[in-house]
Structure formats: structure tokens, C-alpha cells
Amino acid sequence: xxxxxxxxxxxxxxxxxxxxxxxxxxxxxxxxxxxxxxxxxxxxxxxxxxxxxxxxxxxxxxxxxxxxxxxxxxxxxxxxxxxxxxxxxxxxxxxxxxxxxxxxxxxxxxxxxxxxxxxxxxxxxxxxxxxxxxxxxxxxxxxxxxxxxxxxxxxxxxxxxxxxxxxxxxxxxxxxxxxxxxxxxxxxxxxxxxxxxxxxxxxxxxxxxxxxxxxxxxxxxxxxxxxxxxxxxxxxxxxxxxxxxxxxxxx
Amino acid sequence: xxxxxxxxxxxxxxxxxxxxxxxxxxxxxxxxxxxxxxxxxxxxxxxxxxxxxxxxxxxxxxxxxxxxxxxxxxxxxxxxxxxxxxxxxxxxxxxxxxxxxxxxxxxxxxxxxxxxxxxxxxxxxxxxxxxxxxxxxxxxxxxxxx
Numbered sequence: 001x002x003x004x005x006x007x008x009x010x011x012x013x014x015x016x017x018x019x020x021x022x023x024x025x026x027x028x029x030x031x032x033x034x035x036x037x038x039x040x041x042x043x044x045x046x047x048x049x050x051x052x053x054x055x056x057x058x059x060x061x062x063x064x065x066x067x068x069x070x071x072x073x074x075x076x077x078x079x080x081x082x083x084x085x086x087x088x089x090x091x092x093x094x095x096x097x098x099x100x101x102x103x104x105x106x107x108x109x110x111x112x113x114x115x116x117x118x119x120x121x122x123x124x125x126x127x128x129x130x131x132x133x134x135x136x137x138x139x140x141x142x143x144x145x146x147x148x149x150x151x152x153x154x155x156x157x158x159x160x161x162x163x164x165x166x167x168x169x170x171x172x173x174x175x176x177x178x179x180x181x182x183x184x185x186x187x188x189x190x191x192x193x194x195x196x197x198x199x200x201x202x203x204x205x206x207x208x209x210x211x212x213x214x215x216x217x218x219x220x221x222x223x224x225x226x227x228x229x230x231x232x233x234x235x236x237x238x239x240x241x242x243x244x245x246x247x248x249x250x251x
Numbered sequence: 252x253x254x255x256x257x258x259x260x261x262x263x264x265x266x267x268x269x270x271x272x273x274x275x276x277x278x279x280x281x282x283x284x285x286x287x288x289x290x291x292x293x294x295x296x297x298x299x300x301x302x303x304x305x306x307x308x309x310x311x312x313x314x315x316x317x318x319x320x321x322x323x324x325x326x327x328x329x330x331x332x333x334x335x336x337x338x339x340x341x342x343x344x345x346x347x348x349x350x351x352x353x354x355x356x357x358x359x360x361x362x363x364x365x366x367x368x369x370x371x372x373x374x375x376x377x378x379x380x381x382x383x384x385x386x387x388x389x390x391x392x393x394x395x396x397x
Contacts, residue, residue, distance in 0.1 A: 150373070152375065172375065199375060
């Protein structure tokens with residue numbers, strides 16, 4: 001990779017995880033403002049969607065203390081998107097995974113994609129926004145050099161399962177490695193255990209991330225489903241350490 | 252090549268997480284409740300960034316309260332390069348926390364160290380929910396930078 005004489009990086013702790021911004025364009029005042037706006041936006045998303053905050057719009061909606069019409073517009077947008085993913089995944093994704101309203105499986109990717117879009121509109125066309133291990137990439141890492149994204153191996157500490165390279169990509173991984181069995185099978189309400197991790201690569205992170213969550217809940221059945229989706233490829237690691245890839249996963 | 256480990260040799264690209272751990276230039280502003288919001292200049296592939304610490308020694312980070320309990324690490328630097336991270340305190344109350352302590356913290360250490368030579372731009376699948384580790388390590392590096 002060529003030397004870069006400029007760029008801008010920022011790390012923010014929000015939504016219970018770490019978000020990082022890696023901007024490879026020359027930082028203009030507009031880009032710096034957009035970065036500030038994007039960071040503020042993440043905190044706003046957290047305030048609206050956090051299921052850990054009893055006063056968040058999503059918590060109040062979940063308890064029936066408010067209706068959809070009084071919620072911020074983005075709540076309806078997110079829940080509509082959740083409904084789309086539920087349909088496409090034949091019920092393997094749910095905005096109420098444990099019987100309680102919790103669209104977290106979609107919100108983080110949606111927030112990352114929105115932040116990436118804000119940066120893009122400000123003139124930052126070569127960026128990597130990473131929200132807790134789920135990434136939206138735009139442009140390239142350096143002129144002529146694609147982004148190179150390591151996929152953490154779920155069973156071998158410090159090792160990578162593969163390196164995904166490309167331009168204008170979304171990369172999302174769902175797994176048990178760091179947070180334990182935290183993704184619920186929406187059909188049973190119990191933790192999904194069929195896979196150690198699944199990494200889905202697409203164009204835009206909102207759906208890519210939600211599809212990774214749905215695929216993780218599906219377990220082995222995800223392979224055929226992912227093959228049926230246009231524009232999405234995946235690598236899965238099973239709990240016994242075997243791997244499978246969809247036919248177009250070229251890494 | 253299908254597989255690459257974080258110790259892959261290569262000098263140019265750095266994992267974002269490590270860049271977030273670069274020593275600050277403003278020590279003495281630490282407290283456990285601050286929200287690290289670090290904007291740093293990019294490093295080029297040649298040598299340390301301007302003004303970076305050249306400290307050698309072991310520096311204790313602040314104990315950071317997390318949802319899972321307090322986390323504290325110590326960072327060892329040789330001429331400003333992070334060579335070791337030792338976990339001084341980690342949650343150990345229940346099985347899930349033990350899993351995080353036993354798995355995530357060593358992996359974070361591997362990534363913090365290995366990233367210095369990894370030929371990748373970022374990592375998918377490492378969610379860093381053990382953010383106390385990062386905050387404590389950041390404070391240790393802040394101390395080293397002072």
C-alpha cells in the first residue's frame with residue numbers, strides 16, 4: 001500500500017461497542033463536520049434504540065407505553081426494514097427475538113451504513129466504518145489498492161479465517177466468539193448453536209448485517225438460503241472447525 | 252492465500268483498533284468516566300508518527316468498570332512500541348464473563364500486538380465488547396506518552 005500523506009481516524013465507544021472511522025481522503029472542513037455529525041448520530045441512535053435504556057423510544061414502545069406514531073421516524077424505518085428481513089429470511093430474523101422488541105440485529109449495521117453515507121456526501125469517498133466488527137467500506141484503501149479486511153477466526157485466537165478484499169463492500173460477521181451464544185433462534189427463543197460464526201459480504205451493511213444474524217440463527221440451513229440471494233456471499237465456520245463458503249465467496 | 256494470521260509480516264497497513272491505541276499527546280486528563288473519543292493523525296508506513304512517545308517501560312492502565320466488572324491492563328513498551336499487554340484485572344463472576352476473560356482478552360492482546368505488522372486494514376468479527384480492555388490500555392498508553 002502506498003504511503004498516505006493524509007487521512008482521518010476516529011474511535012468512538014457507543015452502543016455497547018467500539019466504532020471506528022478510517023477516512024483515507026484529505027480531511028476537508030466538510031469531512032470533519034460530517035465525522036462529528038456521524039458520531040453524534042451514533043449516540044442519537046443509541047438513545048433511541050438501546051434496549052438497555054428504559055427511557056429509550058424502543059424500550060417505551062416495547063412496553064406499550066407509546067405507539068409507533070409518536071416514535072421518531074427512524075423507529076418506523078428500522079422496524080420496516082426488520083419486517084423486510086423477516087420476510088426474506090422466512091422468519092429467521094425477528095425484531096422480537098426473545099419475545100421482546102429488540103431490533104438490535106439490524107440497528108448497528110443500519111447506523112454504520114448511515115454514518116458511511118454521511119461521510120460520502122461530505123466528499124469522503126474512501127472510507128471504512130467499523131461498528132463492533134461489522135464494516136461498511138467505500139472506495140479503496142489507497143489509489144489502486146482495495147480494502148483488506150481480516151475475518152477473525154471464531155475458534156482460534158488471534159487467527160484470521162480469511163482476508164476479504166474489495167471496493168465498496170459491506171462485511172458482517174455473526175458469531176459466538178466474543179459475546180457467547182447471544183443470537184436467539186426466533187422460532188424457539190433459545191440460543192442458536194449451529195455455527196461458530198458466519199461472515200456475509202454484500203454491498204450495503206444494513207441488510208448484509210441483518211442477513212448475517214438471520215443466517216447464524218439458521219445454522220447449517222443458511223447455506224442454501226444464502227446461495228439463493230443475489231449479491232451476497234458467505235463464509236461459515238462450524239463449531240467443530242469446518243468451513244463452508246457460498247459458491248461466489250472468492251476469498 | 253486462504254489463511255493469514257495476524258502475525259503476517261508487512262509494514263504498511265495497521266488495524267484500526269491499534270491506531271486507536273496510539274499514545275495521546277495530552278496526558279493527565281484521565282478519569283475513569285471519560286469517553287475516549289480519539290481522533291489521531293494517520294501513520295505512514297515509515298516509522299513512528301511525529302510526536303509519538305519513545306517511552307520504554309511498563310505502564311498500568313486505569314481500572315475501567317464495565318457491564319461485566321472491572322478490567323485493568325498494563326502495557327509494556329520498548330521505545331514506544333507496544334510489546335506486551337498484561338491483564339491485571341478481568342471479570343470472573345460467572346461463566347460468560349470467564350469466557351470473555353479467557354477468550355476475548357487474549358485475542359485483543361494478540362490483535363493489539365499483531366496488528367502492528369498485519370497487512371490488513373480492519374477486522375470483521377471482533378466486536379470488542381470488552382471495551383474496558385481498550386479504555387484501560389488507552390489510559391496506559393496515555394501514561395506512557397506522558
